[in-house]
Amino acid sequence: MPSPCRIAVQSAMEHRRIESRKMDTSTPAVFISGREMLQMYSGRRVRTVIHVVRIDGMSIIGKSSDGNELIVRGCPSFPPSHFVEVIGIADAADLSVRSEISTDFGVNFDMLSYNKLCQLANGEFKHLFI
Amino acid sequence: MQQDGNALFSGGGFMPSQTTQITEYGGSSSTKSRSSQGVFPVTVKQISECLHSGDGKSITLGGTEVSNVRLLGLVMNKIEKITDVSFTLDDGTGRIGIQRWVHEQSDTNEMVLVRSGTYVKVNGHLKDFQGKLTVMAFSVRPLTDFDDLTLHYIECIHVHISITGKPVNPSTAISSQIPVSSSQFLSAPNMASKNYVAPSNYMTSNKANSTDLSIQVANIFDDPVNLSREHGLHLEEVSNQLRVPLQRIRDVVEHLISEGHIYSTIDDNHYKSAANG
Numbered sequence: 386m387p388s389p390c391r392i393a394v395q396s397a398m399e400h401r402r403i404e405s406r407k408m409d410t411s412t413p414a415v416f417i418s419g420r421e422m423l424q425m426y427s428g429r430r431v432r433t434v435i436h437v438v439r440i441d442g443m444s445i446i447g448k449s450s451d452g453n454e455l456i457v458r459g460c461p462s463f464p465p466s467h468f469v470e471v472i473g474i475a476d477a478a479d480l481s482v483r484s485e486i487s488t489d490f491g492v493n494f495d496m497l498s499y500n501k502l503c504q505l506a507n508g509e510f511k512h513l514f515i
Numbered sequence: 516m517q518q519d520g521n522a523l524f525s526g527g528g529f530m531p532s533q534t535t536q537i538t539e540y541g542g543s544s545s546t547k548s549r550s551s552q553g554v555f556p557v558t559v560k561q562i563s564e565c566l567h568s569g570d571g572k573s574i575t576l577g578g579t580e581v582s583n584v585r586l587l588g589l590v591m592n593k594i595e596k597i598t599d600v601s602f603t604l605d606d607g608t609g610r611i612g613i614q615r616w617v618h619e620q621s622d623t624n625e626m627v628l629v630r631s632g633t634y635v636k637v638n639g640h641l642k643d644f645q646g647k648l649t650v651m652a653f654s655v656r657p658l659t660d661f662d663d664l665t666l667h668y669i670e671c672i673h674v675h676i677s678i679t680g681k682p683v684n685p686s687t688a689i690s691s692q693i694p695v696s697s698s699q700f701l702s703a704p705n706m707a708s709k710n711y712v713a714p715s716n717y718m719t720s721n722k723a724n725s726t727d728l729s730i731q732v733a734n735i736f737d738d739p740v741n742l743s744r745e746h747g748l749h750l751e752e753v754s755n756q757l758r759v760p761l762q763r764i765r766d767v768v769e770h771l772i773s774e775g776h777i778y779s780t781i782d783d784n785h786y787k788s789a790a791n792g
Contacts, residue, residue: 408559408562408610409609409610410563410610413560413607413608413609416607432607470661470664472607486632488589488633490661493662494661494662495662495665498665498669499665502669505669506668510675512560513558513560513671513672514558515608
C-alpha cells in the first residue's frame with residue numbers, strides 16, 4: 386500500500402508530464418548583448434553570456450558581449466576568465482541580471498558571433514525569438 | 516506482446532516507414548515530401564506559430580511542410596520510464612515536450628547523459644498529438660561546444676530566410692543562374708570545364724597568365740566538336756587556334772594531364788578531354 390505522500394508525488398509527476406506536452410512561450414528569455422539591451426528589457430527575463438572578470442561577494446562582475454561591464458547577482462561562483470551564460474531577470478536600476486539559471490560555457494566562446502546573434506534576435510528576426 | 520506491436524506501429528517505427536513511402540511512390544509524392552525530409556533547425560517560438568496557423572494535418576513553417584526539426588535548449592523535468600524518457604526543453608523562446616523511446620541499451624546510455632538543467636541538442640520528428648505538438652526525438656545529445664548554441668540560432672535565422680524566400684546571398688543566386696542561362700546543348704561541357712578548372716585556378720593563382728591559358732586550352736578540349744573526335748586534338752591545332760607557342764601549350768597540357776582533365780590518345784601529340792567519357 387503506497388503512502389499518501391508517495392501518491393501525491395506520483396500525481397504531481399503525472400501532472401508535470403501532462404504539462405510537458407504543452408508549449409509555453411509566455412516567459413521567453415530575450416538575448417541581450419549588454420547594458421543597452423538590458424535597459425530595454427528591465428524587469429523581464431533575459432539571457433546573456435558574460436566573461437567573468439571578478440567575484441564580489443554574491444555578485445559576479447563580468448564583461449558582456451558588447452564589451453561593457455555587467456553585474457550578475459545570486460548565482461554560484463565561477464572561475465575568472467570563464468564564459469558564463471546567465472538566464473534571469475534584468476534590472477536596469479543597477480545594470481544587473483538576477484540569475485535564475487547559470488551555465489559555465491568554459492574558457493573558449495566566440496563572443497563576437499554571440500553579439501551579432503543578439504543584434505539579429507532583437508532586430509529583423511525578433512519574431513523568431515520573442 | 517501487444518505493447519511491442521504498439522511500439523512498432525506508432526512509436527519508433529516511423530523512420531523506416533517514411534523512407535519506404537518515398538521509394539514506393541516516387542514521382543509526384545517525392546516532390547511533395549522532399550521539403551519535409553530535411554531536419555529544420557527551429558526555435559520553439561516558430562513551432563508554436565506552426566501550431567496556430569496549421570490546418571491540423573500537416574505542419575507547415577512559412578509555407579514549407581516540416582516534419583523533422585532540430586532544437587537546442589535546457590532540459591527540465593526529466594521523467595524516466597521503462598519504455599521512454601520525456602522532458603521539457605526550454606530554448607529561451609518557449610518550452611516544448613520531448614519524448615524519446617528507449618528500445619535498446621544504446622538509447623538508455625544516451626538518455627543517462629541527459630540531465631535536468633543541462634543543454635542538449637535534439638533531432639526529432641514533430642508530431643501533432645491531440646492538438647499539441649511534441650517532438651519524438653531520434654537523438655538527444657548533450658552540448659559540449661557552446662558555440663553550437665550561437666550557431667543553432669543563426670541556423671534558425673538562415674533557414675527562416677531561405678524558406679520565406681527572401682534573398683539569401685548574392686553568390687548563391689549567381690551560381691544558381693548559370694545552368695538556367697546556358698540551357699543550350701553546350702551547357703553540359705561548359706559546366707564541366709568550369710567546375711573542373713576552378714581548383715587549378717586556386718592552385719596557380721599567383722601565375723595568372725598560365726591559369727588563363729590552361730582554362731583556354733581546357734575549353735578547346737571540352738568543345739563538343741573536339742569531344743566527338745575519336746583521337747582528340749593534335750597539340751599543333753591547339754597552338755594554332757590560340758596563337759600560342761607549342762612549348763607553352765605542352766606545359767599547360769602536362770598540367771591538365773596531371774589533373775586528370777585530358778589524356779593522350781594515339782601518340783604524344785594527340786590528347787582528348789576526359790569530360791565526356
